[in-house]
Amino acid sequence: MSDRPADVRVHDFREVDTGLSAAEAIAEAERCLQCKKPLCVRGCPVCIDIPAFIREIADGNFPRAARSLKDQNMLPAICGRVCPQEAQCEGVCILGNKETPIRIGALERFVADWERGNGPELPEVAKPTGKRVAVVGSGPAGLTAAAELARAGHAVTIFESLHEAGGVLTYGIPAFRLPKEVVKAEIDQVLALGARLKKNHLAGRSISMDELLDYDAVFLGTGAGLPAFMCIPGENLNGVYSANEFLTRVNLMHADAFPAFDTPVLHGARVAVIGGGNVAMDSARVARRLGAKVSLIYRRGEEEMPARKAEVLHANEEGIEFFTCTNPTRILGEQCCVTGIECVKMSLCGIDASGRRSPEPIEGSEFTLDVDMVIQAIGTSPNPLLVSLIPGLERGRRGNVAVDKNGRTSIPHVYAGGDIATGAATVIEAMGSAKRAAAAINAMLKGE
Amino acid sequence: MYKVESATKLADRVYEYWIRAPQVAKHARAGQFIILRLHEAGERVPLTISAVRGDTVRVIFMAVGKTTQELATLHAGDSIKDVVGPLGKPSEIENYGTCCIIGGGVGIASTPLIAKELKNAGNHVIGIIGARNADLLILEDEMQEICDEFYITTDDGSKGVHGFAADVLKKLLEERKIDRVWIIGPAIMMKVTSGVTVPYGVKTYVSLNPIMVDGTGMCGSCRVTVGGETKFACVDGPEFDAHQVDFVELMQRQRIYTGQEKVSLERFAEHQCRCGEGGHHHE
Numbered sequence: 001m002s003d004r005p006a007d008v009r010v011h012d013f014r015e016v017d018t019g020l021s022a023a024e025a026i027a028e029a030e031r032c033l034q035c036k037k038p039l040c041v042r043g044c045p046v047c048i049d050i051p052a053f054i055r056e057i058a059d060g061n062f063p064r065a066a067r068s069l070k071d072q073n074m075l076p077a078i079c080g081r082v083c084p085q086e087a088q089c090e091g092v093c094i095l096g097n098k099e100t101p102i103r104i105g106a107l108e109r110f111v112a113d114w115e116r117g118n119g120p121e122l123p124e125v126a127k128p129t130g131k132r133v134a135v136v137g138s139g140p141a142g143l144t145a146a147a148e149l150a151r152a153g154h155a156v157t158i159f160e161s162l163h164e165a166g167g168v169l170t171y172g173i174p175a176f177r178l179p180k181e182v183v184k185a186e187i188d189q190v191l192a193l194g195a196r197l198k199k200n201h202l203a204g205r206s207i208s209m210d211e212l213l214d215y216d217a218v219f220l221g222t223g224a225g226l227p228a229f230m231c232i233p234g235e236n237l238n239g240v241y242s243a244n245e246f247l248t249r250v251n252l253m254h255a256d257a258f259p260a261f262d263t264p265v266l267h268g269a270r271v272a273v274i275g276g277g278n279v280a281m282d283s284a285r286v287a288r289r290l291g292a293k294v295s296l297i298y299r300r301g302e303e304e305m306p307a308r309k310a311e312v313l314h315a316n317e318e319g320i321e322f323f324t325c326t327n328p329t330r331i332l333g334e335q336c337c338v339t340g341i342e343c344v345k346m347s348l349c350g351i352d353a354s355g356r357r358s359p360e361p362i363e364g365s366e367f368t369l370d371v372d373m374v375i376q377a378i379g380t381s382p383n384p385l386l387v388s389l390i391p392g393l394e395r396g397r398r399g400n401v402a403v404d405k406n407g408r409t410s411i412p413h414v415y416a417g418g419d420i421a422t423g424a425a426t427v428i429e430a431m432g433s434a435k436r437a438a439a440a441i442n443a444m445l446k447g448e
Numbered sequence: 449m450y451k452v453e454s455a456t457k458l459a460d461r462v463y464e465y466w467i468r469a470p471q472v473a474k475h476a477r478a479g480q481f482i483i484l485r486l487h488e489a490g491e492r493v494p495l496t497i498s499a500v501r502g503d504t505v506r507v508i509f510m511a512v513g514k515t516t517q518e519l520a521t522l523h524a525g526d527s528i529k530d531v532v533g534p535l536g537k538p539s540e541i542e543n544y545g546t547c548c549i550i551g552g553g554v555g556i557a558s559t560p561l562i563a564k565e566l567k568n569a570g571n572h573v574i575g576i577i578g579a580r581n582a583d584l585l586i587l588e589d590e591m592q593e594i595c596d597e598f599y600i601t602t603d604d605g606s607k608g609v610h611g612f613a614a615d616v617l618k619k620l621l622e623e624r625k626i627d628r629v630w631i632i633g634p635a636i637m638m639k640v641t642s643g644v645t646v647p648y649g650v651k652t653y654v655s656l657n658p659i660m661v662d663g664t665g666m667c668g669s670c671r672v673t674v675g676g677e678t679k680f681a682c683v684d685g686p687e688f689d690a691h692q693v694d695f696v697e698l699m700q701r702q703r704i705y706t707g708q709e710k711v712s713l714e715r716f717a718e719h720q721c722r723c724g725e726g727g728h729h730h731e
Contacts, residue, residue: 161532162662202532208475227668235678248662248667258708259711262712263661264705
């Protein structure tokens with residue numbers, strides 16, 4: 001496995017990481033200690049039997065490795081690429097104490113890619129139960145719930161408002177990190193289990209709440225789609241984007257290929273990206289691929305960035321300039337277009353509620369960066385549209401749907417999982433909560 | 449795929465399409481819109497729902513950009529790749545008393561559904577439709593039939609009152625009490641016309657048409673400033689209190705992609721020429 005050289009990859013949207021060869025995968029799998037009480041499994045939000053699938057790889061039995069993996073996770077090629085393994089399974093791998101942990105993510109990806117290339121095998125599906133389940137949203141949470149419930153024999157209908165399924169996997173994560181054909185293939189696998197996909201259906205609008213609540217069970221996986229803005233002057237100037245808009249234009253609408261594709265996107269010569277998470281790194285690296293000189297502005301230090309270390313490194317390699325401990329105060333413009341961004345340096349002092357060092361502006365440290373485009377990647381909050389239309393659905397403090405540990409909402413047969421329930425989190429956490437909710441739905445439908 | 453049931457040219461560059469989209473037709477209310485995407489390489493374009501009949505919805509558009517020009521080449525029986533809706537909040541329909549609904553140019557398309565729902569709610573409905581000249585007036589008979597009172601204005605006096613809808617509105621406001629006003633048309637027309645109701649303190653709605661992508665509140669492309677706050681037209685609107693809207697910003701943001709739109713249009717025109725398409729099959 002190796003990353004394509006930065007000076008080559010910044011000119012295209014092809015995958016950065018080229019993956020393991022079969023020989024590399026077997027060699028890596030052979031390093032696994034096959035712990036009796038594997039910590040890695042406990043570190044996995046969807047409880048993959050990690051030693052089991054790694055043992056199959058070591059034995060060179062890739063079909064059985066794939067079967068074992070898909071027993072717990074129907075989206076392995078996606079998870080192998082975008083999971084923050086360093087904070088989960090790999091983070092607790094016992095080998096990490098002395099040498100490097102097993103590269104579980106790379107192995108997961110290898111098996112999934114191998115299977116995709118060799119004709120995937122479909123898991124067993126229980127016989128029809130006659131129960132109807134509506135799944136709202138086809139992102140990581142919705143796809144996971146749909147797969148689990150379809151496998152249990154329920155008639156699952158997925159409602160997706162966009163013209164493509166996948167949610168953030170499709171519109172948010174760029175192809176150089178998650179190729180779109182990989183996403184498509186894994187969605188096709190979920191649909192092959194019998195789940196029906198209704199695209200262009202915005203729940204609450206294209207299907208009424210009554211129609212939705214008429215299903216035997218409803219799973220809400222509508223995500224954290226609402227982009228946050230900083231609320232600083234100049235934010236509505238032409239050339240200021242939310243990361244969601246910028247990434248959607250490129251990833252979903254293919255604006256990078258304009259005019260062959262009809263959707264345009266501005267190509268800034270000097271772009272400022274605000275934020276320090278994975279979405280900020282993605283935005284910066286997409287802007288770089290569109291030809292911009294990119295400055296990334298983050299109010300804390302590089303250590304505090306919520307983005308995966310690998311993504312920060314990739315961004316660095318690709319020539320993204322980091323302005324850490326810096327906060328924007330104003331976006332400057334002339335003739336309604338962006339001409340610059342005024343920032344202030346921050347000092348880190350004390351520890352705030354999030355457990356990170358709290359940034360405070362340093363008086364007199366203001367400076368201006370000359371930029372012609374700004375992308376704000378400072379977070380998203382739960383999509384309020386559908387949940388505000390369901391009478392009696394209790395909501396948490398941040399507008400999320402209030403759920404118990406099994407994804408139950410305040411309405412008996414309505415469940416929720418993923419970012420709509422937890423607030424913005426990772427793909428795998430969304431999948432984990434969807435899996436728990438699907439298990440609870442399944443138990444309810446079976447009358448347990 | 450969503451089938452075009454009928455395609456008619458109503459006026460110069462103005463087309464009326466009925467599109468089969470059952471899930472939209474079933475739930476559509478006045479003031480809402482659809483987003484359509486013509487094909488795999490298409491962009492997502494919002495269009496107001498102008499009428500509903502059975503499983504079909506009507507849209508009326510002016511073929512000015514690449515996508516609307518391409519849409520205008522479709523015939524009855526052709527298909528559109530994607531249609532999603534109804535999107536946006538429905539108009540706030542209540543029995544207010546006397547309501548005036550004004551459509552300017554292609555914005556007239558939005559007026560019949562709103563007028564009809566206001567009428568059904570028990571309002572006395574006054575309709576005003578205006579265009580540059582008589583040839584550009586659309587939906588005249590339809591509005592005449594729905595409204596209790598009906599006025600036509602043309603900028604050049606070729607039909608109805610010589611002048612703007614704003615002139616008729618001003619006269620009406622001087623003569624009697626009007627409880628609510630709706631104005632739908634080009635941004636500049638909405639800005640000017642809604643200015644007329646300010647001194648009379650009449651609550652006035654306008655339907656905003658900023659650039660959108662998803663239309664479900666996810667991207668913020670359509671953000672507008674209303675009462676000093678940023679709102680998303682796709683989910684918080686598209687109708688807003690006219691007196692709170694920052695129209696200058698709206699018009700600026702509508703021009704973000706002027707350069708790219710020109711490139712796209714020229715490329716399309718060139719392609720049409722090579723294929724020998726005239727684009728006038730509807731007459």
